[in-house]
Amino acid sequence: MTAEATLQGVQLRHFVNGIWNNDDAAGSFPIIDPSTGVEVARAPIASPQVVNQAVEAAVAAFEDWRQTTPKERAYYLLQLADKIDQATEKLALMESRNVGKPVNNAREEIPLIADLLRYYAGAARVSEGVGTAEYERGSTSLVLRQPIGVVGLITPWNYPLLEAVWKIGPALAAGNTVVLKPSEITPVTTVALAQMAESIFPPGVLNVVLGDGTTGAAIVSHPAIGMVSLTGDGGTGKKIAKSASDTLKRVHLELGGKAPVLVFNDANLDYTAEQLSLAAFANSGQDCTAASRIIVHEDVYDAFVELFLDRVSKIVVGDPADPETQIGPLVSERQLERVLGFLERATTTSARVRLGGKKLDRPGYYISLTVVTDVDQSDELVQKEVFGPVVTIQKASCDDDMLTMANDVPYGLSSSVWTTNISRTTRFMRDLNFGTVWVNGHLSTVPEMPFGGFGESGYGKELSAQSIDEYSQLKHVMITSID
Structure with a gap:
C-alpha cells in the first residue's frame, strides 16, 4: 500500500501551487478506520522542502490575491460552498469513516459548513471599523484593513472539515493566502476540499500539506508566514506560541476546554x-x-x-x-x-x-x-x-x-x-x-457570533466578522491638506 493510496476515491497527496504531489521522502503515516482498527490507507509526510514550496507558492499568489475585491473573494467562496453542497453525501461518508463519528451526525455537519462559507462571502463585503474623520485640524484620518500575507493553518482531528472551513473562510475573505496542515489522523476530507478548490481558486492561494508534528513545526518556524492559527491541545499551543515568537508572527490559538x-x-x-x-x-x-x-x-x-x-x-x-x-x-x-x-x-x-x-x-x-x-x-x-x-x-x-x-x-x-x-x-x-x-x-x-476562550483555552476568536479581523492588520492613514 503506497502513500498515495485512496480512501473512498480520495488520493492522499499534498496540494501545492495547484499541483498534486505525493512526495513521501520524509515518510508516511497510516490512516486507520477507528471502527475496526484496520489500516485503510497511507499518507505522505511533507518535508520542510515541500512546506517551503507551499509557502513560496502562497507568497507568489498573494501578490495578485491581495488585489482582489471583497466581491471577487466572495464569489470564490460561494463557488466552494456550492461544490460542498453537491458533495454532501460523499463528504459525510468520508468524515464518518475517517473520524469514526456516526454518519447521520456527519450528514448534519456538511450543510453547516457550506453555510459558513456563504456567511464569510457576505462578511467579506461588509467592512466595519473606525470612521473616516478629522481627528486633527487640517488632517483626515482613515483606517485600512489589509491582509497579513501567508497564514499557516493547523487543524485538529475531531472536526476536520468543519475546522478547516472555520479557518479558511476568514483567512481567504481577508485577502490572505493559505498553507493548511490537517491532522495526520484525519486528513481525508481536507484533501477532498482541496480537490474542490482546485478548479476555483488561482494556484497557490490554497495549499494543503499532509504530515505530522514535524510538518507543523516547519510551518510555524517559516519566516515568510505572517500568522499561524491552531486548533489543538494546550501543550501544542504553547510550543507554537514559543516557536512563533522567534519570527514575531501573529498566533491564534483555539485550545482545550473543560465546560x-x-x-x-x-x-x-x-x-x-x-x-x-x-x-x-x-x-x-x-x-x-x-x-x-x-x-x-x-x-x-x-x-x-x-x-x-x-x-x-x-x-x-x-x-x-x-x-x-x-x-x-x-x-x-x-x-x-x-x-x-x-x-x-x-x-x-x-x-x-x-x-x-x-x-x-x-x-x-x-x-x-x-x-x-x-x-x-x-x-x-x-x-x-x-x-x-x-x-x-x-x-x-x-x-x-x-x-x-x-x-x-x-x-x-x-x-x-x-x-x-x-x-x-x-x-x-x-x-x-x-x-x-x-x-x-x-x-x-x-457563524454570526464569535467563538473562543480564555486562559488555557487560548486566545483569538473563530466565527463572526471579528474572525476576519483576526486575519487582518490595520493601517492608519492620515492625509494633511496643503494649501
Missing part, C-alpha cells in the same frame, strides 16, 4: 437531562465544548443523576455506518488509551463510576459511555480535559459554590447554565469566566 454545566434547583430536569445526555457525549466526547463537568444544586442532585443515567444508558453506541448509531468509537488507539488512563487513575480516588468505564469488547476503539460521581474539585477528572465519553457530576449547596466550582479550572472556553430564573441568568452570564455561556442549551454555535 462547566450548572444545573440549578429550578431547572426543568427532564429537559435538562435529555439535552445534556447528548451534549456530553456528542462525537464520543471528543469536543472541546463537551458538557463534561456537570455541577448540580443539592436540592435536585439525586433526581437529576437518576434521570441522566437513565438517558445515557439508552444512547446507542455502535458502527458509525449504522443509521441507528448515536455514538461511535474514539478516533485512535492512542486516544482510547488516554481516556482509559484517566479512568484507571480515578479508581485510586473517591470517584465512583456509576456507568460505563470500560473498553467495549469489539474491534475498533470503543469505550462505554461513562458517568462518574463523588469526585473532588481537585481530581484530575475535574481539572483536566479527558476528550472522551466521560462525564463527572458534582454536588453544590448554593449559587456561590456553583460559581466557584465552575471557574476553578485552568480552561475558559465554554459553559452552560440551566435555570428559569432571569436574575440568576444575568449573574452567571456575567461572572462565568468562559468565552461562551449557553443558557438552557449547550454546544450550539452560529
Whole structure:
C-alpha cells in the first residue's frame, strides 16, 4: 500500500501551487478506520522542502490575491460552498469513516459548513471599523484593513472539515493566502476540499500539506508566514506560541476546554437531562465544548443523576455506518488509551463510576459511555480535559459554590447554565469566566457570533466578522491638506 493510496476515491497527496504531489521522502503515516482498527490507507509526510514550496507558492499568489475585491473573494467562496453542497453525501461518508463519528451526525455537519462559507462571502463585503474623520485640524484620518500575507493553518482531528472551513473562510475573505496542515489522523476530507478548490481558486492561494508534528513545526518556524492559527491541545499551543515568537508572527490559538454545566434547583430536569445526555457525549466526547463537568444544586442532585443515567444508558453506541448509531468509537488507539488512563487513575480516588468505564469488547476503539460521581474539585477528572465519553457530576449547596466550582479550572472556553430564573441568568452570564455561556442549551454555535476562550483555552476568536479581523492588520492613514 503506497502513500498515495485512496480512501473512498480520495488520493492522499499534498496540494501545492495547484499541483498534486505525493512526495513521501520524509515518510508516511497510516490512516486507520477507528471502527475496526484496520489500516485503510497511507499518507505522505511533507518535508520542510515541500512546506517551503507551499509557502513560496502562497507568497507568489498573494501578490495578485491581495488585489482582489471583497466581491471577487466572495464569489470564490460561494463557488466552494456550492461544490460542498453537491458533495454532501460523499463528504459525510468520508468524515464518518475517517473520524469514526456516526454518519447521520456527519450528514448534519456538511450543510453547516457550506453555510459558513456563504456567511464569510457576505462578511467579506461588509467592512466595519473606525470612521473616516478629522481627528486633527487640517488632517483626515482613515483606517485600512489589509491582509497579513501567508497564514499557516493547523487543524485538529475531531472536526476536520468543519475546522478547516472555520479557518479558511476568514483567512481567504481577508485577502490572505493559505498553507493548511490537517491532522495526520484525519486528513481525508481536507484533501477532498482541496480537490474542490482546485478548479476555483488561482494556484497557490490554497495549499494543503499532509504530515505530522514535524510538518507543523516547519510551518510555524517559516519566516515568510505572517500568522499561524491552531486548533489543538494546550501543550501544542504553547510550543507554537514559543516557536512563533522567534519570527514575531501573529498566533491564534483555539485550545482545550473543560465546560462547566450548572444545573440549578429550578431547572426543568427532564429537559435538562435529555439535552445534556447528548451534549456530553456528542462525537464520543471528543469536543472541546463537551458538557463534561456537570455541577448540580443539592436540592435536585439525586433526581437529576437518576434521570441522566437513565438517558445515557439508552444512547446507542455502535458502527458509525449504522443509521441507528448515536455514538461511535474514539478516533485512535492512542486516544482510547488516554481516556482509559484517566479512568484507571480515578479508581485510586473517591470517584465512583456509576456507568460505563470500560473498553467495549469489539474491534475498533470503543469505550462505554461513562458517568462518574463523588469526585473532588481537585481530581484530575475535574481539572483536566479527558476528550472522551466521560462525564463527572458534582454536588453544590448554593449559587456561590456553583460559581466557584465552575471557574476553578485552568480552561475558559465554554459553559452552560440551566435555570428559569432571569436574575440568576444575568449573574452567571456575567461572572462565568468562559468565552461562551449557553443558557438552557449547550454546544450550539452560529457563524454570526464569535467563538473562543480564555486562559488555557487560548486566545483569538473563530466565527463572526471579528474572525476576519483576526486575519487582518490595520493601517492608519492620515492625509494633511496643503494649501
